[in-house]
Amino acid sequence: EGNLLLTRVLRVGDSYRVPNAAGVVMRTGNAGGLDIQVDGESVPGLGPKGAIRHAVALDAERLKAGTAVRP
Numbered sequence: 001e002g003n004l005l006l007t008r009v010l011r012v013g014d015s016y017r018v019p020n021a022a023g024v025v026m027r028t029g030n031a032g033g034l035d036i037q038v039d040g041e042s043v044p045g046l047g048p049k050g051a052i053r054h055a056v057a058l059d060a061e062r063l064k065a066g067t068a069v070r071p
Contacts, residue, residue: 024058038063
């Protein structure tokens, strides 16, 4: 719906638990600096350090499959 859930810089050791809701997406300015986990397991990276990513689908299955980033 376009509502912001969080807008801040995450530092080393910070975490954010994403609500279990359809259509949640993320923007990041450092894709390679993120360790994303689904059910306690790390998922494929979103890109190299410093890579900007828009509209990353925060959908568990897409994250696990490595298809959460739009080409």
